[in-house]
Amino acid sequence: MSLPPIEIPLGAMRFNSDSQKLEYWNGSIWMQIHTFSPNLDGGARVICAGGIDSPASKDIIDFATASSIGNFIDFGDLVSSATFVSEGSTSSRTRGVMGAYSNTIQFITISSTGNSVDFGDFNTTNNRLQMGAVSNGTRGVFAGGYFPQPSHTNIMEFVTIAATGNALDFGDLIENNRGNASYGSPTRGVFHGGTNSPAGILNRIQDITIATTGNSTDFGDATETKDFCAGGSNATRGVVTGGRNPSASDVIEFTTIATKGNAVRFGNLITSVDEHCASATSTRGFSLGGTPTPARNVVEYISIATGGTAVDFGDLTVKRSHCTSFTNAHGGLG
Numbered sequence: 001m002s003l004p005p006i007e008i009p010l011g012a013m014r015f016n017s018d019s020q021k022l023e024y025w026n027g028s029i030w031m032q033i034h035t036f037s038p039n040l041d042g043g044a045r046v047i048c049a050g051g052i053d054s055p056a057s058k059d060i061i062d063f064a065t066a067s068s069i070g071n072f073i074d075f076g077d078l079v080s081s082a083t084f085v086s087e088g089s090t091s092s093r094t095r096g097v098m099g100a101y102s103n104t105i106q107f108i109t110i111s112s113t114g115n116s117v118d119f120g121d122f123n124t125t126n127n128r129l130q131m132g133a134v135s136n137g138t139r140g141v142f143a144g145g146y147f148p149q150p151s152h153t154n155i156m157e158f159v160t161i162a163a164t165g166n167a168l169d170f171g172d173l174i175e176n177n178r179g180n181a182s183y184g185s186p187t188r189g190v191f192h193g194g195t196n197s198p199a200g201i202l203n204r205i206q207d208i209t210i211a212t213t214g215n216s217t218d219f220g221d222a223t224e225t226k227d228f229c230a231g232g233s234n235a236t237r238g239v240v241t242g243g244r245n246p247s248a249s250d251v252i253e254f255t256t257i258a259t260k261g262n263a264v265r266f267g268n269l270i271t272s273v274d275e276h277c278a279s280a281t282s283t284r285g286f287s288l289g290g291t292p293t294p295a296r297n298v299v300e301y302i303s304i305a306t307g308g309t310a311v312d313f314g315d316l317t318v319k320r321s322h323c324t325s326f327t328n329a330h331g332g333l334g
Contacts (some may be wrong), residue, residue, distance in 0.1 A: 170213050221262045
């Protein structure tokens, strides 16, 4: 007589001796537990890379200490200018990985100043611009974007941040999308707003489970219909700043990442902005650079746990828009 199958209780935990990782049972599969400390922000760095101050592209990387206030300083140069890279970067505690004005992927070691290094390639020979990207600290997922030929895309690809190599297929966004804001938690990645062709600017928010390949699903709606907004998270709240429809916005809004639903107003930036970049630590969210024309070098910050108006942080080393930003705080989720 065969024994009945053992029912695994939801939330059960085990140690996987093959991967040397803790895992929990989500009701259908074992999921890796990503451990990170929300209290590693003291020496965390905020990175700003690439961008454009029309008509000149920028290969500059600069940084600041997240917990302080002041101007950014030089970090190094990109191996490939990241013009129009926008939200297209992801990170861990040690590495920042970003796209470029090409199919190239490059990375830096965040704790050590210096130039970026080749990581691998996206699975297209076309230039890929204005994509979103999220991370759980281990895997980075790049979503959507724009190919000058043929046009917008809904493709998602992923990399393992600790291992250089080419990106692999992850799944598809609900519709083609560029210029979205992106942010995540240890389990969920969220893509917020953007532009669809031919439908136009979107207020859709969509999400993925980062550890599991597959297509995105609907999360809720943004408070405004806009593209070229930018986002970051403290692993609990995802905060989105600025954007455009048709003019620049000063609105800050947020979602609770663990709970699907519509975004809620948070507060306002000091100045309306679009085509900027954003990142976050466990306590602070940053809005960096952007337009309206001419490009700005201003950096503003908010306290993510409390709504309100942004505060001046300092200046980037040069003015630029369409830059990208990430941190090595709280496991690279920002």
